[in-house]
């Protein structure tokens with residue numbers, strides 16, 4: 062007789078085969094040594110264009126010292142959730158400093174931004190309420206929204222007319238919450254926050270933004286899209302990650318009013334029922350945050366690198382990268398899945414590490430290589446990427462541009 066697993070296995074194998082047949086197989090490349098602009102991946106030295114370590118903090122000496130010192134003084138782990146015996150003075154210090162940095166009354170930490178986004182909607186919204194969500198929001202926002210009972214209204218990506226349509230549809234709901242990535246992780250688009258805030262005011266809605274790819278990257282001091290758009294103090298709820306520009310460790314945050322943060326501490330399930338962040342991560346993040354504030358030039362460097370890269374890529378290759386000009390996420394949309402895989406593999410032969418992103422992560426026919434620019438890149442690194450991209454896509458770019466964009 063077949064076991065339960067043997068019965069189920071065929072189904073799982075078919076699902077996996079379907080994904081691989083469509084998108085081609087690829088493997089997770091293995092890095093030996095630390096994160097950075099120059100890495101060793103699958104045993105080969107390469108320039109790294111596939112990291113969200115936007116400020117080059119992952120292997121920063123001060124960040125590592127901060128982590129080591131915290132481990133020495135506060136131990137390796139806490140072995141507890143925050144509400145039992147998991148809260149150390151370091152957690153409180155980081156929450157306070159993040160709230161000050163982002164200009165909000167309070168801050169609450171989670172094990173990841175995925176958890177922060179998983180917690181927030183269920184706590185704040187009931188079946189009397191409505192959530193208005195950009196259709197291309199990050200998976201963690203989508204999953205968090207699935208966990209709450211509010212009416213779900215999706216609006217077309219960045220489409221303010223459609224958001225207004227959804228706000229009108231939400232009339233009569235008690236609480237209305239607009240939720241959007243500020244910088245979209247696969248497309249590099251930036252949400253039009255001033256318009257979103259204006260619509261929120263007009264229709265009595267709150268606004269939540271996920272700043273995971275904006276914190277440390279946008280704004281003169283790296284405070285994110287809120288600073289870039291001069292909206293400090295005007296966004297009701299900010300979620301972000303500690304796993305990218307803020308040291309690249311792990312962890313997530315929600316910055317908001319005291320009232321909402323206190324409610325999240327009481328009812329946010331991933332906060333109440335999951336372990337506190339380990340002391341070395343907190344110590345390293347505190348050092349990264351200090352570093353950003355003492356050296357805002359690292360923020361200016363990622364911004365200057367992004368501008369240089371986008372401009373030069375167009376000049377040299379004639380290929381326009383997707384996304385907002387201010388976004389350090391610079392996708393090269395190649396459309397065809399196998400081509401994206403092939404280009405990424407050939408780039409590695411030229412000493413460039415960049416990964417193809419294909420279905421099911423992005424829609425079919427919109428495969429891309431997702432290029433990220435960091436403060437750790439030099440102009441020479443950027444020029445090397447552009448030269449390699451030109452070589453490996455020689456003779457292919459016109460066909461890529463002419464290929465139709467799939468209907469939604």
Ligand code: PLP
Pocket residue numbers: 172173174175176178199201242244246271273274301302303304311312313
């Ligand atoms: N939100 C966005 C927009 C992201 O891109 C990511 C991670 O890629 C997350 C949330 C999740 O962040 P974390 O890695 O802290 O769970």
